[in-house]
Amino acid sequence: MSNETINGRGLAEAERLYRDYGIRAKKLKEQGQKSIAYVCALVPLEIIAAAGFIPIRIRGDVNEPITKGDIDLETIACPYARSCFDNAVKGRYSFCDGLAIPHSCDSTARTYSVWRYVLNFPYSHFINTPHTANTSALEFFRADLKNFLKSLGRFARSEITDAKLARYVELYNENRKKVMALYALRKQDPPLISGAEMVKALVAGLSLPVEEASDLYDQVREEILNRKDAAIKKLPRIMVVGSAIDNHDFMQLIEESGANVVVDDLCIGTREFGPPTAVTDDPMDGIADRYLNRINCPRTYREKKEGETLEDDLAARFGDAGKLAKEYAVDGVILYMYKYCDPFGFEIPVRKTWFESLGLPVLYIEDEYSAGTTGSLRTRIQAFLEVIE
Amino acid sequence: MADEQDAKKRRKATEAAGKIGGMVRAAIGGTIKAKQEGKKLAYAFISSSYDEIIRAMDIVPVWTENYAGICGVKRDVNRFLERAESLGLSRSLCTYALCGIGFDQMREELGEMPPNSPWGGQARPDMMLSSGQILCDPRNKWYQASQQFMPDVPIYNVGLPWPMYEDDVDVDDVADYYIKHIVKELRGLIAFLEKQTGKKMDYDRLSGIVALAEHTWDLIWETYEMRRATPTPMDTGDAMNTMVPMVFMMGTQEAYDFYLALKAELQDKIDRKEGVIEDEKYRLLWGGGLPSWFALNDFNYFNSKGAVFPAETTYRLVEPIERLNIPNTSDPVERLAWRWLRYWTYWYDKARKRPGSEPDVERLIQYIEDYKIDGIVMHEAFSCRTWHLGLIWQLNQLKKIYRPIPVLSLGKPARRENPSLILESDIIDMSSYSEVETRSKIDAFIETLESLKSNQIA
Amino acid sequence: MDELRAGATGCTAGIDIGASFSKAVILSDNRILSRHIIPSGGNYRHAAETVLGAALEKAKLSRHDIRKIVATGGGAANVPFADTISSDIACQGRGVFFLHPSVRTIIDVGDLSSKVSRIDANGRTSAFLLSGKCAGGSARILQVIARVLRVKIDEIGPLSLKSQNPVRFNTQCAVFAETEAVSRIAEGLAKEDLLAGIHLALASQLYTLAERVGMEQDCALIGGGAKDIGLLKAVQEIAGHACIVPDEPQMMAALGAAIIAGESGA
Amino acid sequence: MTKVAIIEEETIRCSVIGHTGPEQRKLAGRVVKEALDKAGLSMEDISYLVATGYGRINVPFADKQITEISCHARGVNALFPEARTVIDIGGQDVKGIKIDGQGKPVDFVMNDKCAAGTGRFLEVIAETLGLQIEDLSRTAAESANPARISSLCTVFAAQEVASRLSEGVPLGDLVAGIHQSVAERIIRTVSRLSITREVVITGGGAKNGNLVKMLADKLGYGALVPPEPLLSGAIGAAMLARDRFQKAGPGQMLKRPRDFGEVTFFNA
């Protein structure tokens, strides 16, 4: 199957799918295959896939000035969300049949109506992901996901059985495992795959049916393992921590400045691909649990337990990232945030404190989601690397 | 000469609005005093459906947004914003939160109130009540950020969702699991407060306070409706003051009495046909956004140009209780939950009847009609996404779906053009505000209204 | 000539004191008798005197012949002899409507700021937006670049049209644009490609502003920037349709002011 | 401005400051030659050469490019070992750098998007008023009553200043107001770091005594200024060059011919 669906191999194929994003889904559409566009890692892909749709993650484009999107959306939304919206308004996702938006943050939730009306997809749905993570919230979320499932089922005119859900839980878990296997190639020094290559591969996969994405990741891995001429040198090892990065430009900038990006805590990165969905009797239990409790995004409030010290609390909130930093032997951390991103913004001081307490130097960058900022970022990054040296 | 003219046109503020300054000062002073007396203080966010619960537990709320607003009015925010920035917080975040965090950090570091704090300062809390509702990220993260330098102060985060407006989802179909969750969150809050105070909740007392609050809701709603009179007896400039008891004192007798007095005053003004200004030429709707607290004078400027604001969407946080269709229940917590859900979904059914409409747009249309509105004014504060995202779109949508009001169409089939002005500045950060520029925008807007009016007559 | 004199009892004048240029238009019975434009220089009051004087001279009139004078533009408050002041938005609207009654959207690219407005079928403004407190989205950047490239401002438009390959221009700041332009040229970039890139960047800002008030097919580009054919092309490209540039696009506000002066009673 | 410093062991052998035109590459070569001539040295005598600053990539004959952040930190540390915060006011940007006792930067912030609040702002105002940049400080000192400048934007502010001057506002008051405005912006940028003493102000802006005084007023304590603030970056670069050379050990550095690469772009 893989050879028939994916022409070209590994990195080259990833590059093609990354550049011509959505091309595969457009092709499949000719055969009647429908897809649902979505924003944010908090949308349960298992449900969309089980309903018979390809989930297509909406991307921004750092090289494309935001124009049409600004007509309906205030510029005080985060620039990443604005760019995603701009691209959608410009018709890059018009091949999709529906839209799913979760309550990730103000920049997405408060603009749901704008997305819904301006893009005018035949189907749209808002997933009301709770902000707090307790048992009541989990129950609520489960009910809300059932509601999503029902609504999708109505649109698809088909019943979404538990067996189908369970099947996609399995497929997505497998997919996530393959991504993490790619990450493992970066534990070596120098890493076998660069940060920029990684972004391209991961993003490419987000526009494919999950089975094909898994194949793609396999092929990339195979190619990397056999690659003799990789130009990756031994350089300081950097971890990038922040909200969402879906263009390779930023990683490339870091790597051009004389460092290797070896791991991250990002969307379209380990935050999204790291945690698997628990296999439960009712698949929805595992799904609700993953998207509320396991995806460790600051938009979900995790409370400081009684009697916990501040250090305990930080360890509970950022321990995952800290573990990765250790596993991948990083030399420094770049905290990367978009302007107007409240969920991450309020955590910058504690995150900085936390990484510094692990002995890691931290560079904090607030960016605009535009390749236009490259020039001024270069100086900051180079200076940071000089500090690490 | 200009002064003379201004004097003639000078707006007549309500007496009620005049009382607010004193009330706020007393409230803030009161929290500091309460602290000294050993009462329990809680940092809290407005519009989080927990006012009655806090009051019933005798906890003294410290409204942190309010205090930031006060700093804004007093034009003393810079040192707190800069402090927050130096902690690593971006200036693009909610400036209320930045001001609050900056202030708290300074107080903690000094071990006392920062020198010359506006109105005596913001007292150190015994607990913090976050609001992880669908409304706003900063209220979900602000207190957590403050814990970095107040690790001993516990937080309870109340997560209160409501369903988003969808074409194909009826609120009643989902209300079940929403209510269940909201009730649990509120009960969790009660348990938390019981633990913090060592006292048990007195549910009869809570019921009493909920009932008082609901009477207050109705009363407030009536005062809003009274402003439909021509000339309007009160405008938004005043409402930005008179909202204080609604927002910060809900569930108290004082708030109820305040609105009782306001209602009587408005009735009196209506009977005497006394308007905000003598010669009311344009009726405007404050159609969204929080005001710039340091520039409330701009409302006077509008007034001096013959424009009044009989209505605003901002801070209109009540609907008539009866119309909320709250199911019968003797449990005050359940009642709170239903009121919450129904309030936020109040406009959904109306919106469903007009294709392309949306609850927020529907509300604008209703107010335009009820208050005989000539124009809309909105404010886009850069630091607050919550109240300011979607405004442009609402305006666009309004133009698209709203049928022309006959008087303005002048027999022509043209769409009604709603004149619009979007000011760009912030709630408390003055660095982005320019009075000259704002006023010249207002001038141009008034000219626009003038020419539309003259079209109407022609 | 006598005819003109005869009509002169009903003469009105509009004066637009802009940040960079001051303009005056003298109007009689809906006919333009004369118009004049001079650089504003540092002293607005002086500029107002001079530009009106010159316009009067062209029309062979004296101050007494003018029934009413309306001032507009950023420096309007400095015109002591004006009877009233009117906002530039209203004036532009009237001016454009006078010449091109079909126009519904007006994009004014002035020296310090850009303004976008919509007018209805009666020539009244129904909505408008101004660019912010940053000169980045205005015509000033064109002036700056012209200086860097050592070409006359009138030449940048034609030069830009030659570009096959517009670059992406990063700097929004009208001041730092100079530095970026200098170093890009030093890197060997062709002047026309740089210009075309700047035109695209500016046009896209203008377009977004225009779309916010509602851009319609019948659209006019005015102000000093409208004289730049490269900018015009870029705006049209992004908007996907043609834009009218009135004769003497810089004079629209002054013209409108003169019209408003004529309307407002005796 | 392009600056060159040559150091030998601990001492500065010589330094030269030249104007940065559009032809950076050509200029860098010329200024270095001038410095060498002054010191009586030739290029072969230079063991290691570090280029820094906005145009650092345009110095083809450098052994290494290092950001101005590290260089300023190092340079200031060499001059004032007690310094913990550096405020660098350049023409292209304003930077705040926190440094440790070794002169390593530990944190930094910069404003390089908007000319308001940079040295460039002052240049534009000086140009508008027909003053020399060197005279600004003195002119401002004449004022007891600084005018409030309401525009933040450089372009708007220049306009505002010009028209208020014509309204009869005294020149000194306007210039003082402009200084006030720049000082506020700088403090706003730099206070994103928690500023700790001692504070050193460098870069061209530090040559402006009035500006330095206003900054000190806002800080609430005095700030240190190097004898030639324009040179801190170049000195730091030279120190870092020496550090690198010493670390590598003599003979270890590759000696490659330094190409002065004169290039001119404006042949018109």
Ligand SMILES: Nc1ncnc2c1ncn2[C@@H]1O[C@H](COP(=O)(O)OP(=O)(O)O)[C@@H](O)[C@H]1O
């Ligand atoms: N031929 C041209 N091409 C490009 N820009 C021009 C041209 N002529 C004038 N400008 C620009 O137009 C601006 C002046 O426009 P104007 O509408 O008169 O502004 P203002 O009324 O604010 O003075 C100046 O910034 C100038 O650079």
Ligand SMILES: Nc1ncnc2c1ncn2[C@@H]1O[C@H](COP(=O)(O)OP(=O)(O)O)[C@@H](O)[C@H]1O
């Ligand atoms: N003699 C002087 N007096 C006052 N200010 C000066 C003087 N010389 C330079 N400056 C200021 O210094 C700035 C340039 O500083 P510099 O550190 O050389 O910047 P850069 O390295 O970015 O070119 C100028 O913009 C100007 O404001």
Ligand code: SF4
């Ligand atoms: S970057 Fe931040 S604000 Fe933007 S979409 Fe993500 S979480 Fe929301």
Ligand code: SF4
């Ligand atoms: S973002 Fe808006 S609603 Fe939220 S706390 Fe800030 S000002 Fe209030």
Ligand code: SF4
């Ligand atoms: S970026 Fe440039 S043009 Fe914009 S405000 Fe700053 S100085 Fe002015």
